[in-house]
Amino acid sequence: MGDPLRDDSYLIGKGLTMSVLQNPLRTHLEVTGEEVFIAPPHWHLYHEEELTVVKGRVKLTQDGITRILTPADGAVSVPPGVVHNLESFPGEELSLDEIAKPSGETTEQKIIFFRNMFAPGVLQNLFSTMQVFYFGDGYPVFPLGVRRIEWAFVVVVGGWLAPLLGYQLPDKRLRLDLNRFPPSKKD
Template sequence: MGDPLRDDSWSIGKGLTMSVLQNPLRTHLHATGEEAFLAPRHWHMIHGEKHVVIKGRVRVTQDNVSRIITPEDGEVFTPAGVVHSLEGFLGEELILEETTVPDELQKIIFFRNMFAPGVLQSFPTIMQVFYYGDGYPEFPIHIKWLEWLMVVVVGGWISPLLGYQIPDKRLRLDPNRFPRSKKDA
């Protein structure tokens, strides 16, 4: 179902679909329960995220505190800098929407890059998507500056030197993080 670089809806796993919705601009995840949805532990330096469960339930963990969120709970906000993860439940349908504060368009381009064909099979490209998309995976020994350094060194320096490129280069044109240069024009 769909190509994330061209379409507004695409598959991200068995029974997992991500879509772009408008008014307001947001991402929409639909999990049939065939495969449990998982967004592993990570954090963002610059942006926060708002999640709303439309149907089903999801386990949201923020700084090692977990809770189950349902539609009745309303919006859940994760501020920048907070390590978080989201987990659906096997066999249960989940519809989850996410908006990003301050810039939803960059987050949508992040997802388009992350789920483009071949990206999840390429560690250097994943690190580039994290680098340009303000994402930092949590390591078993959680030291934020070390996680940041890994993403910057591998995603920002080594990967480009080895010829790796993110599929949708609009992600690196976020003016808040990467001022445009002549080569970006």
């Protein structure tokens, strides 16, 4: 796995490309319309996401309320703790930027998160996926919607079981939750 700040784009699906852009540092999603991009319902405990549609439109659902975002909406914030998901439209092009806040370091970590999540085989394995969520401040949404259960699932499966079973992050620099993993922590 290369350095996410030097390898500036990679394919994540048919007609789906994730890139790293500078000034400001951000992740950039390009969708050609061949395949629909879906980010399933999830939430973050410590970081905020700022989404900007550059071209096209995307469906954003936040805490059960769905909006269609276009470039006219400008930057839209997804605060910590808010359940959200994204979905592109079949057959439509989309260009979308994401900045993670509160800092540039948070955005750098988010870039490493995406590189880990889209590394070969990660999404095909629950333990690998939950390990990336554990280190990347991401929590899936379960039918009951009890955040403590969702949080505990990620900690147990991604933080405890995955390492016991020999799973390792493709890029071990991922430490998005700086409260759990201070910058001085080493593997």
